[in-house]
Amino acid sequence: MNWASLQVLVTGGGGFLGSHLCEALLKKGAKKLTLFGHLGERAKENLGALWKEVETIPGDIVEERQKLGSIAKRSDLIFHLAGMDTPSECQEHFDRALHTNVLATAHLLSNAERCSRLLFFSSALVYSHNTSAPLCETDPLLAESAYATTKQMAELLCQNAYHEKKLPVTIVRNFNIYGPRQDTAFVIPSIITQALSKRAVELWNPEPIRDFTYVVDAIDAMIRIAEAPSLSGEVVNLGTGEGQRIGDIAKTLSNFLGVPVCFMNLDRGETTQLICDRTKLTRATGWVPAIPLLSGLQQTIEYYKRQNT
Secondary structure: OOHHHOEEEEEOOOOHHHHHHHHHHHHOOOOEEEEEEOOOHHHHHHHHHHHHHOEEEEOOOOOOHHHHHHHHHOOOEEEEOOOOOOHHHHHHOHHHHHHHHHHHHHHHHHOOOOOOEEEEEEEHHHEOOOOOOOEOOOOOEOOOOHHHHHHHHHHHHHHHHHHHHOOOEEEEEEOEEEOOOOOOOOHHHHHHHHHHHHOOEEEOOOOOEEOEEEHHHHHHHHHHHHOOHHHOOOEEEEOOOOOEEHHHHHHHHHHHHOOOEEEOOOOOOOOOEEOEOOHHHHHHHOOOOOOOHHHHHHHHHHHHHHHHO
């Protein structure tokens, strides 16, 4: 793929994943890179010196859908990362989540006619909680939260665009990505920032098992997916294939930081385990995770330590 010749659009490009993706795309030689979304001070901080190397178009994917549509019309490749990604926020503001995660996606799809590839970023939470791990792309779906419902609805729109319009869209089902710049509402940065600010960690439920991918590995996978024509029109999981108990992650982080950890043992109805079967991804792209968990956790700790000073 000749990245230098492509007009690339990244929605949500100033966020956690988007900023890391932009760094990687520029290293790949992308010359015409456009970011659309909420591009305030946090985005400038995430992008750093790269801010001046990309085209930044601030806008709300719901309120300014026409602007988003006009950018999509001139894009060769689209990474659609923007959306409400916090399950509790989606539950509390479902109408907003519906417009952001579903209707804005529909508008983007309807304006991406010249696009040669579109990656839609979904979630492993669309899988049924009753399915045994590891989860593969053909396992049954059963969205059991507002967030997962909006992701599953958007997936159906992507599949329809592929079958009806031959739009070369790939649905990427993320398991758990972590690393520098992630919002502290998510489990790993939440544990780290608790340890740094309170000198103790309190965890609701240590039992859930999750599949954690370091952000650099995840971005490598996303770019490989975009470069793989065989994944056009497909759903593909993104995860390491290894499950980690949340309580063990908390103990590891607390040991690194020298603070105690307290488990409240309160079951909030979370999925017991979400572990990825990455067979399809690896066969199509050759991707395997390169960053060991302990190394990724240490790099993430160093980032939040710098933020905390």
